[in-house]
Amino acid sequence: xxxxxxxxxQHIAVFGESGSGKTVLxxxxxxxxxxxxxxxxxxxxxxxxxxxxNRLYRNFLGMRDHxxxxxxxxxxxxxxYFSVKLKGNNNGKQPFDVLRLAWHxxxxxxxxxxxxxEEEGNRRVDTFRSLLRSDVAFFLVDGQxxxxxxxxxxxxxxxxxxxxxQGLLRLKDDLLDGEDxxxxxxxxxxxxxxxxxxxxxxxxxAFRDLLTWKAADDIDRLRKTVEEFVETPQALSVGEDFMLLxxxxxxxxxxxxxxxxxxxTQRVGLDLILPVAALLPLERRIxxxxxxxxxxxxxxxxxxxxxxLAEALLGGKVTVPAAFLxxxxxxxxxxxxxxxxxxxxxxxxxxxxxxxxxxKAREDHDYLTAMLTQFKLDLDAGVTDKLFIRSLK
Ligand SMILES: Nc1nc2c(ncn2[C@@H]2O[C@H](COP(=O)(O)OP(=O)(O)O)[C@@H](O)[C@H]2O)c(=O)[nH]1
Ligand SMILES: [Mg+2]
Numbered sequence: 001x002x003x004x005x006x007x008x009x010q011h012i013a014v015f016g017e018s019g020s021g022k023t024v025l026x027x028x029x030x031x032x033x034x035x036x037x038x039x040x041x042x043x044x045x046x047x048x049x050x051x052x053x054n055r056l057y058r059n060f061l062g063m064r065d066h067x068x069x070x071x072x073x074x075x076x077x078x079x080x081y082f083s084v085k086l087k088g089n090n091n092g093k094q095p096f097d098v099l100r101l102a103w104h105x106x107x108x109x110x111x112x113x114x115x116x117x118e119e120e121g122n123r124r125v126d127t128f129r130s131l132l133r134s135d136v137a138f139f140l141v142d143g144q145x146x147x148x149x150x151x152x153x154x155x156x157x158x159x160x161x162x163x164x165x166q167g168l169l170r171l172k173d174d175l176l177d178g179e180d181x182x183x184x185x186x187x188x189x190x191x192x193x194x195x196x197x198x199x200x201x202x203x204x205x206a207f208r209d210l211l212t213w214k215a216a217d218d219i220d221r222l223r224k225t226v227e228e229f230v231e232t233p234q235a236l237s238v239g240e241d242f243m244l245l246x247x248x249x250x251x252x253x254x255x256x257x258x259x260x261x262x263x264x265t266q267r268v269g270l271d272l273i274l275p276v277a278a279l280l281p282l283e284r285r286i287x288x289x290x291x292x293x294x295x296x297x298x299x300x301x302x303x304x305x306x307x308x309l310a311e312a313l314l315g316g317k318v319t320v321p322a323a324f325l326x327x328x329x330x331x332x333x334x335x336x337x338x339x340x341x342x343x344x345x346x347x348x349x350x351x352x353x354x355x356x357x358x359x360k361a362r363e364d365h366d367y368l369t370a371m372l373t374q375f376k377l378d379l380d381a382g383v384t385d386k387l388f389i390r391s392l393k
Pocket of ligand 2: 024
């Protein structure tokens with residue numbers, strides 16, 4: 001008998017300087033799912049740690065009802081564990097019933113200030129190691145800072161990227177710990193604009209264009225630095241994916257920094273976080289697979305269990321006729337994909353087909369397939385709505 005529930009885990013890492021909006025982001029990601037009016041027919045979002053969940057929801061209520069923002073935390077690194085729990089298990093036929101999301105909130109100060117003690121230094125390295133299990137990293141560009149440096153954004157951007165890079169390099173020996181390069185390391189680095197509500201006239205292309213114009217070299221250097229850490233550095237996207245994020249619409253007054261109103265119903269990009277965490281690594285793995293020879297251990301570290309996930313997305317196993325298999329080359333990307341036919345099929349899915357699978361899965365109460373295809377539709381919509389630029393490489 002299959003064990004219930006079966007769990008699949010995804011990690012995301014959010015990097016941002018102090019004040020760039022990380023705590024508000026995670027509060028605004030979680031908060032609305034706890035409101036009485038929240039309706040989702042496929043899954044529930046649950047905080048695995050009740051105290052943590054209550055604190056996040058309280059942060060959200062403060063914004064929603066009292067125009068107050070969460071207290072600033074310095075130096076603290078937190079990992080939030082969420083479970084996306086499907087509303088049904090389709091009679092045990094699903095390969096998993098819970099998608100767990102570990103959200104690593106990593107304080108920017110760690111990159112600009114030295115640890116105060118050896119113990120703190122060790123703790124940083126430990127925390128960073130756990131972060132490395134993430135497939136996806138969000139690198140936050142603080143919208144407020146961009147506003148403050150209007151016209152000379154390059155000054156802010158240069159310091160942002162340089163501090164981060166130097167912080168990484170400072171930890172390098174400890175992180176590599178004698179290894180030459182790491183197999184497991186975030187390979188998708190999404191550059192995200194936080195507080196996007198401050199730029200109502202911008203779409204994600206305007207943001208990307210500004211970064212390219214003002215900070216192309218800095219992004220390049222970040223990529224080169226990350227390349228030094230990872231095995232098979234060709235399988236890496238740094239500065240190819242971009243996103244807009246706004247946790248709420250903040251109404252500011254001329255009198256001071258405190259907001260006079262916070263409209264938590266106006267959020268941007270937050271609904272893309274789960275789809276990004278759950279599916280982007282799978283999509284990227286398919287892209288890389290088709291283009292280059294990647295060692296199997298590298299592929300497996302990215303979107304672990306990809307074939308199972310692909311099957312779940314398609315709503316069933318995919319079989320390839322033996323006669324067809326016999327004709328394929330024995331080595332190279334094609335051969336590798338042939339052993340994972342569901343993955344190959346997902347790569348060729350057209351939008352219309354995804355919609356069809358989604359509709360059928362909803363009808364059949366196949367919650368997992370319905371959720372995953374919904375994530376795919378949401379990702380595509382994010383691109384169409386110009387909230388998200390997805391690397392085409
Ligand atoms: N306009 C706007 N301001 C935000 C947003 N998110 C956060 N802020 C502001 O930025 C401040 C710092 O956010 P916080 O999440 O505490 O930053 P952290 O240090 O990265 O955790 C908040 O107190 C808000 O005033 C947003 O989406 N839009
Ligand atoms: Mg914080």
